[in-house]
Every structure is written in C-alpha cells, then in structure tokens.
Amino acid sequence: MIVMQRFSQHLISTAFFITCVTAACYSEAAEQKSGSSMQLPSWVESIGQSSETQITESAPEEAIIPVVQPAARSQSSSDSYIKSTSNSSKTAQSSITKPTTATQSKPTLSERAARLFDPEVIKTAWNDLLPNPNEKKSSPSPEKITQKDTASSLGPETSVLKKGESADTPTWQRPLAAAKSLLQTPSNVNETSAIETTGNSANKPKPIASTPDEPTPTAPLSAPIAEAPDETPTLAIDPASFRGAYPGKTTRADIDSEWGPGQAIPRDDGTECFFWEIEPFERVAVTFRDGIVTAIQIKLAKPVPSSELAKQLEIADLRTVAILDDDGSAIGQVFPERGVMFSLETGTYSATAVLLESLDPDSFVLRAEGEMKSSAAYAVADLEYAIEIDSTHLRAHRLLLALMCDEGRWQTALQLAEKAEELGPGDAWTGLKRAEVLLKLDRPEDAQVAIDELIERPNVSSLLASQAGRLRGRIELDKATPDYEQTVDLFTEAIRKATPLAASRSENVRSVAQQVLLDAHLGTAQAIAQGTWQQKNRVIPKWISRANNIVEKIDTKDPSRDRLELDLTCGVLAVAAGSANAIEAVPWVKRLLAIREQMNDSVTDPWRRRQIDWQVGCGLNDALEAARKRGDAEDMLDNATLTVAYLERGAEHRELTAAERRDLGDLMFQIGIMHSLRNSDHATAVTWFDKTIPLWNQNEQVVQDNELGRVGESFISMAISYWQVERRDDAIDLSRTGVDFMVEAVDRQKLEEQSLSVAYGNLATMYAEQGDTEKSQAYAEMATRVESTGSLLR
Structure with missing residues (x-):
C-alpha cells in the first residue's frame, strides 16, 4: 500500500528533523560536485521506505475483513458502554424548524400560457421520470486479497481513465x-x-x-x-x-x-x-x-x-x-x-x-x-442563462447551487447560497446547503453558526432534524480540536431520527434518510477511530458492518445503490486512515475500484464521471494514510501515481480549496521524491515538482506556522532535482525560497536552527559550481556556524 505523509501530521517531534551531516568542512564541500555533496533532509529520504516500527499487534479477524451484521436498533446501541477517556459532557440535540416554503410571485410558463x-x-x-436501469451488476463484497490481487487491483494499468468515453446513446428518456x-x-x-x-x-x-x-x-x-x-x-x-x-x-x-x-x-x-x-x-x-x-x-x-x-x-x-x-x-x-x-x-x-x-x-x-x-454541462448553461435574464429567479439559483456543490465549485456555490437566502429568506434547504459549503471551505465555525440558526427553530420535521444533526456532527469532526464524544452524540441522535424515516412511503424521504443513516454510521466510526476510546478495534468494525448493511438492503436495481456504495467504501477508507489497526484498507480499495468500473458503464455524463473520480481519488488518498500508519510501503510509487490520476481527472472542473491544493501538492511532491531517490530519475521528478509548486504558491494552508519549516525543506529537496536536469536558476531560486521559509520557522521557534545546515550547504555547492566563490564561501560559513552553534527547539 501507499504511504501518504502530510506535513501537519509529521510535525510531532523536533528530533525527526535532525539531519545527518557529513563531517567535511563546508568550505571544502562547496568545491565538490553537487551529486556527491548536496543532501536531502532525513524525513525526505524516508519517503517510500518501510517503517522500522511497523504495527505488529494483531487486530481481531472481524476488524480485518468487513462482514455484514444485523443493523443497529433504533434504541440505545449495544455498544453504548464504550466510554471516552475525556470527561466532556454530552450535548443534547436541539430541534430545528420545518423548511420554509419560498414561492415566486411570477406566474409559471404553463400558467401564463394557460391564461392565454x-x-x-x-x-x-x-x-x-428517469427509469431504473434494466440491469445492475451485483456489488462486489470485500474479501481478503492475495498479493497478486493487490497488484492487479491497484496498479496504474487498471485505471479507468485510460478508457475512452462511452459513445453509446443514453437508454433513458429525458x-x-x-x-x-x-x-x-x-x-x-x-x-x-x-x-x-x-x-x-x-x-x-x-x-x-x-x-x-x-x-x-x-x-x-x-x-x-x-x-x-x-x-x-x-x-x-x-x-x-x-x-x-x-x-x-x-x-x-x-x-x-x-x-x-x-x-x-x-x-x-x-x-x-x-x-x-x-x-x-x-x-x-x-x-x-x-x-x-x-x-x-x-x-x-x-x-x-x-x-x-x-x-x-x-x-x-x-x-x-x-x-x-x-x-x-x-x-x-x-x-x-x-x-x-x-x-x-x-x-x-x-x-x-x-x-x-x-x-x-x-x-x-x-x-x-x-x-x-x-x-450537468447543459443544465448549468441553461440555469446560468435563466439567471442572466431574471436575476431574481429563486429556483434557478437553488438548482445551480446544487450543481455547483456536486461539482466542488465551492466559492461559486457560496455566492449562490447567499443570493438564494436573500431571495427566499428562512428556507431550511438553502440553510443546510450554505452550511455544507462553509464546511467545505474550511470554515467550520461559520458552518456551525448556520446550523445553529436552524436548530433553534421550533417545530422542526424529523427529516430536517436528522440532516442538520448529521451535518453538525461532520462540522464537529472537522474542527482543529474535535470533541469526539460530542460528535458521537450528534451522529447517534441523527441516526435515531432518521431510522423510522428509512421506511417512509415517500421515495424522496427514504432516499434522504438512507444518506443520513449511512453517513452518520460512518461518521461515528470515524470519530471513534480518531479519538481515544476503549476497545475501538472491536467496536469500529461493528459500525462499519451496520453501514454496509444499510447499502446491502437497497435493491440492486435502485439507481442510487452504486452512489451509496461509493460513499460507503470511501467512508470506510476515511475510518481506516484514522485507525489502520481496526480496519484493513486493501479489501475496501478493491471494492472501491470495482464500483468505479461498474459506474463507468452506467454514468455517461463526463462531469458526473469527474465527480466520481475525485471521490475515488480521495478514498485512495485515505488508503495511503492508512498504509503509512501500518508501516506498509509496498507498491508505494504505483499506488500514489494511480491516486493522483483520479484526483487530477476529478479536479478539472473543481474550484480546489486551499486544503485540497495543499494535499494534492503534498502527494505530487512525494511521487517526485520517490522518482529521484529510487531511480535517480530527476527528469521525471521535476515534472511532478512543476505540478506541485503552483498548488503550494500563495496557499495559506501550506505556509501555516507549523508548516513553514517543512515547506522550506521540501523546496530545498526539489532544488536538487532541478539542479541535476540543468535548470540551475530554478534550483537556486527554490533553494533560496526554502531558506527564507526555514529561517522564518526558526525565528518562530517552529524549527531547529541546525536544520539550516543542509540548505546552506546545498547553496554553497551550487554557487561553487556556478563559479561564484564569494557566495559559495558565505553559505559554507553559514552552514558551519549553524551546525556548531544552532540551538534546539524548546
């Protein structure tokens, strides 16, 4: 499996940054060849290598292979005896109001013609009236995968992106x-x-x-x-x-x-x-x-x-x-x-x-x-033109808002949500959508305010209450310091309210209730995986099994079945990223890719395919994190490359948030480093770094206090490959930019000053080969000074 390392997840110990430095004097090193004297930070050298402290504790068999077990009762859960180690008090779920119906005073098309x-x-x-497909493939069940299966299901040659777009005419009526x-x-x-x-x-x-x-x-x-x-x-x-x-x-x-x-x-x-x-x-x-x-x-x-x-x-x-x-x-x-x-x-x-x-x-x-x-493309064009000729058309704003959320165009969606709330104040659906958009834009506090406004309304319907409770749980889970016990309480209340609605006679109500139940079960498992709980390795698989049972109960001919199964597999992989010992990710990766292949036959809209590819890429990204936690670096380069293939395809029409750009850049950086370290293939490495740098530039998520040092060291590492492919001006610029970040991190006491010795030494070598003896000597002396007198971060 792949090792996925985010900067913020490795800023745990300053000792991790200490770089082994040669005993040779930097003034002499400046005159040597770059290939022999330029160095990488030690954490960069470790990318793609198996951990020496792999997880050895055996998880229970039910934690390795997900199995279908009876669904949870609507009453108190059998696992309610689990106690959090924190003493946070439980938060009661408040009720929210019924959705406000906002109508337009302008007569509809049919009404005007009828009066004529x-x-x-x-x-x-x-x-x-979209009819059900005539036939649906049965959902693949997760199973143990042999090494041969793993290679065939995760290798880049299996990517559905290599297949041509289906030219078949849609079989359904409009x-x-x-x-x-x-x-x-x-x-x-x-x-x-x-x-x-x-x-x-x-x-x-x-x-x-x-x-x-x-x-x-x-x-x-x-x-x-x-x-x-x-x-x-x-x-x-x-x-x-x-x-x-x-x-x-x-x-x-x-x-x-x-x-x-x-x-x-x-x-x-x-x-x-x-x-x-x-x-x-x-x-x-x-x-x-x-x-x-x-x-x-x-x-x-x-x-x-x-x-x-x-x-x-x-x-x-x-x-x-x-x-x-x-x-x-x-x-x-x-x-x-x-x-x-x-x-x-x-x-x-x-x-x-x-x-x-x-x-x-x-x-x-x-x-x-x-x-x-x-x-979706035709629908967006129609809705945009409808708004162009009538800027107060409420339904056009709401439908376009839904499409923009599907497309991941969050800034545009926020503008539409605010306009829709202005045109139809008090509408609960719009309020939920706006809260969802704010959460995706990494504004959980603002999203919570929006949800709280709905919660405080009287006479709320059970359906709306369950939706708000589920979203409130996701908001809590996305905070910098989540209250995991409160998160579980919120999801539990959402499950309680949505359970009877899953048997409603209304197809729309059933569909929404199923989505709430599935996400609330997965969210509960994720909160337990990320928090500090007792017996989590035994309990998490039960929540996953119940989530799986929700999908299994849906008719295989139901057009929503595939999409819910996609949500299920990606949700389980997010849980595995939080607790790799409780859930084995590989069987779920196999199921995820199988579902994607199955949907490739049923989904013909290229925009919808991109949405699915982005979701698949995010699921694989979580699988990388789970593999890192297990110390598994097998097939790392191939798996990371496949993950990026899905993410790049899915990002073509998205408005990537700062966090999404950061994470995608992190993954591309690691792929480039692996090419340079494993095969000394600096030319290929540079092609990946050329994609990484624009994703990091002017990105507030990258240059946060705790990230500055790591970003600086990353720039220093990339510069070596640029130097090797004779892009020397770029190499020097990257090195100096990296030094600036590292110096600022040292000033903020976020990085050891000794870490600068590698950066200064590399610049000394570069300037020496450029024939600039004065700058080479200056950086060599700076390297020697910080190595001998650098203070440790306290």
Whole structure:
C-alpha cells in the first residue's frame, strides 16, 4: 500500500528533523560536485521506505475483513458502554424548524400560457421520470486479497481513465414535466414559412404538405439526444419572430401599421388580445401588455407532425422541453432558445398551433431540471442563462447551487447560497446547503453558526432534524480540536431520527434518510477511530458492518445503490486512515475500484464521471494514510501515481480549496521524491515538482506556522532535482525560497536552527559550481556556524 505523509501530521517531534551531516568542512564541500555533496533532509529520504516500527499487534479477524451484521436498533446501541477517556459532557440535540416554503410571485410558463388560451388553470408538478436501469451488476463484497490481487487491483494499468468515453446513446428518456395544456386545439394547418426562427428570412424553407390522412406517429415525443459536452456549452439564443414581429419588442402601432387593425378578443387579465386571419393560417392572435407584444399564437390549418414542423422551422437540432397533461400524455413541446412552443393534438404528436413568446427563464429552468442527471454541462448553461435574464429567479439559483456543490465549485456555490437566502429568506434547504459549503471551505465555525440558526427553530420535521444533526456532527469532526464524544452524540441522535424515516412511503424521504443513516454510521466510526476510546478495534468494525448493511438492503436495481456504495467504501477508507489497526484498507480499495468500473458503464455524463473520480481519488488518498500508519510501503510509487490520476481527472472542473491544493501538492511532491531517490530519475521528478509548486504558491494552508519549516525543506529537496536536469536558476531560486521559509520557522521557534545546515550547504555547492566563490564561501560559513552553534527547539 501507499504511504501518504502530510506535513501537519509529521510535525510531532523536533528530533525527526535532525539531519545527518557529513563531517567535511563546508568550505571544502562547496568545491565538490553537487551529486556527491548536496543532501536531502532525513524525513525526505524516508519517503517510500518501510517503517522500522511497523504495527505488529494483531487486530481481531472481524476488524480485518468487513462482514455484514444485523443493523443497529433504533434504541440505545449495544455498544453504548464504550466510554471516552475525556470527561466532556454530552450535548443534547436541539430541534430545528420545518423548511420554509419560498414561492415566486411570477406566474409559471404553463400558467401564463394557460391564461392565454384556456380559462381553466390546473396545478402543476414537476416529476423526475428517469427509469431504473434494466440491469445492475451485483456489488462486489470485500474479501481478503492475495498479493497478486493487490497488484492487479491497484496498479496504474487498471485505471479507468485510460478508457475512452462511452459513445453509446443514453437508454433513458429525458424527464418530462406535468402541466396544463398550453394551447387550445385548433383544426388545421397548411404552411408556416412566415414564422422566422433563424433571424434571417431570406432563405425560407418550402412549405410542407398537410398529412391529415397519414397514420398518427406513435413514437414517444423526445428532444434530440445530444452527447453530454465536456465543457459548458454556449446556447444558440435567437428569438423567433412572425412577419417581423418580435415578442417583447414590437409595439401595437407597428402591428397595426403592417397588418392592419385586428379583431378584439375579450380578456380579463389586464392584457389586450387581437386576432387576424392571415393565410395560409387559420388565425393569428397577438397579446399586448402596455402596448408591447407579449405573445403570438399561430393556429395552423391542419395538424403537422412536430418533428416535420421543427425541421421546417430549422429548430429540429435544439433540445426541447416536453409538456404532459395529468394523464402523462404529451400536449406541448418548448424550444427555449427560440421562445417557440408547439401545441400538440390530443393523443398524437402532431402540432396544431405555434406560440411565440419572449425568452422565458422558466423554460430554461424546466429543461435544466430534466437534464441535471444526464448532462450537468447543459443544465448549468441553461440555469446560468435563466439567471442572466431574471436575476431574481429563486429556483434557478437553488438548482445551480446544487450543481455547483456536486461539482466542488465551492466559492461559486457560496455566492449562490447567499443570493438564494436573500431571495427566499428562512428556507431550511438553502440553510443546510450554505452550511455544507462553509464546511467545505474550511470554515467550520461559520458552518456551525448556520446550523445553529436552524436548530433553534421550533417545530422542526424529523427529516430536517436528522440532516442538520448529521451535518453538525461532520462540522464537529472537522474542527482543529474535535470533541469526539460530542460528535458521537450528534451522529447517534441523527441516526435515531432518521431510522423510522428509512421506511417512509415517500421515495424522496427514504432516499434522504438512507444518506443520513449511512453517513452518520460512518461518521461515528470515524470519530471513534480518531479519538481515544476503549476497545475501538472491536467496536469500529461493528459500525462499519451496520453501514454496509444499510447499502446491502437497497435493491440492486435502485439507481442510487452504486452512489451509496461509493460513499460507503470511501467512508470506510476515511475510518481506516484514522485507525489502520481496526480496519484493513486493501479489501475496501478493491471494492472501491470495482464500483468505479461498474459506474463507468452506467454514468455517461463526463462531469458526473469527474465527480466520481475525485471521490475515488480521495478514498485512495485515505488508503495511503492508512498504509503509512501500518508501516506498509509496498507498491508505494504505483499506488500514489494511480491516486493522483483520479484526483487530477476529478479536479478539472473543481474550484480546489486551499486544503485540497495543499494535499494534492503534498502527494505530487512525494511521487517526485520517490522518482529521484529510487531511480535517480530527476527528469521525471521535476515534472511532478512543476505540478506541485503552483498548488503550494500563495496557499495559506501550506505556509501555516507549523508548516513553514517543512515547506522550506521540501523546496530545498526539489532544488536538487532541478539542479541535476540543468535548470540551475530554478534550483537556486527554490533553494533560496526554502531558506527564507526555514529561517522564518526558526525565528518562530517552529524549527531547529541546525536544520539550516543542509540548505546552506546545498547553496554553497551550487554557487561553487556556478563559479561564484564569494557566495559559495558565505553559505559554507553559514552552514558551519549553524551546525556548531544552532540551538534546539524548546
């Protein structure tokens, strides 16, 4: 397994930093060749080597191999006799309020259209109709792995990143929205060439023949299926017009001047409506508000298949939004970029009328909601444009907030959360999301304040209370000095509240409850692993087993099963990183990679794949830490390289936090050091260091007090490889930067002054080879001085 060493985890003893220095005088060393005299700090030399004090204590068999055991009862746990060695008092879980419903006063897309053409307006509900996959592979069970298995499952040749993106067409339908009929059903159609959807009327398509005697098409109505893009697409915005009239722009005076006076249609909603008999259409109705066109309805002479009509209007390649009635039958089709809507004949897929409106944010939001799971890039583009044309659209902000959290774009997510709270104050879901974002931004105290505001509300629902309690436990666990006993109490209360909800008739409630239960069980195991508890090696596997049982109870055909199993395996590896003796990481690494392969077949959206790859990389990173604690350095270089492959792939669209940049830089630094130490492959080492330095530059997490000395020594170590590949100016710059960090660490009493002897000696050698005798001699004398008179850190 891989050894993962973070700076902060090794600043335990000053003796660890003491570097063995040759007895030769540095003034003589300055004249020697760099390859023989430049040195690495001793802790750097130890990277990739097996520990001499490996863990020898045998853990119980149940702690080595995770097994499925009966789930925990909702009453007091059988393991409640475990006592923390601390005397912290337990904190009672407070209740929080029910979510506040924030509604928008602006009528929805369907409501406005219904008022235009139908006096009856019915309620609307958006439903996610993504069908279950036809077949799912059975989940691999963790098992003991032989050395051969370990190599095959962890070697870089097994990385799923080497496989090409699947070109298969998604097998599911796009979700449809239930809504009231947008248009009345007129009688016939003959030609639509007067409708302009491309902004250029010079090349109008030929009219299509009516097809009243042809059989009605029976294929489902669906938008063109476009391959999910890798980058955020640019929408082809081009509002449609009719005979030069544009909704939202053209005035009534312009219409009267061009078309003549129309016949009035009585309205009681504050708008004016007139119609014209314009051949070859049955009727053209125009609605005005404050003298400006708001909508143009064209009733066709005869029904036309919607696909043919879309081709004639040159909009067949656009993604659409389908509208359903209460019975689930398609009654409308919307083209958001053009502001075009088709009314469909009842029971068929033939258009009977066309409605032109100003570009409407609701249509973009509705389409985004239907595509969030199949194409995050398209959904983000739609939601961003909806906010662009309506900066107060609350639902657009909330959906985009959810996507930004999924993508790990935390700064953007925080801005959206704050705006959503401004638009819909008091909303509990937004408050939970904002707390989650603050936690990811390494602001646990601010996150706790946000959660406490929810906890203090009266009449909280059990579901919201369980979510808040789980998140409050994660916040406590993420603090610099966690109260592990309080953390366990918070997770236990979340489990108590979520357990009965896992059997709810509501699919959404069950899903949320399962997520809370899984994370609370894993969080409890992690708190026990990191804290000082009695009998932890016996108790931790029981919590892991219960978490595993939560996933095992979910139907293998449930589309959420794979994602929950991914959360499970990564959570167990986080526990192993805290207590390697209680959980053997290797079987869970094998299960993690198997799940990733399985999801590679079912997930086609490249953005979703990156999210999964980041999570897999974080799980492997925890496995590295578990291996380090066990003193296991086997296959270290290959395993670390595989971990970085997943993390780099997953980071392509993320906004990495300072802590994430620090940790990724640490891992890349170690890989470079291993290349330089094991194979003297300085050229490859430098390629890794070139990636490391930008991740550390101007990073407050790297240059903290306790990190300064270690960072300085890391720069000194990297400089040697740069020197060996003839990038000597870079080598000297890195060395001097490293010395600056180390000197500041010595001044703050965070590093032994004697540690500077290696850095000064290396600079003396470099300047000697550059022919700068004066600087070489100066650094050699400084090295000798700190070696002989340096004071130890007290």
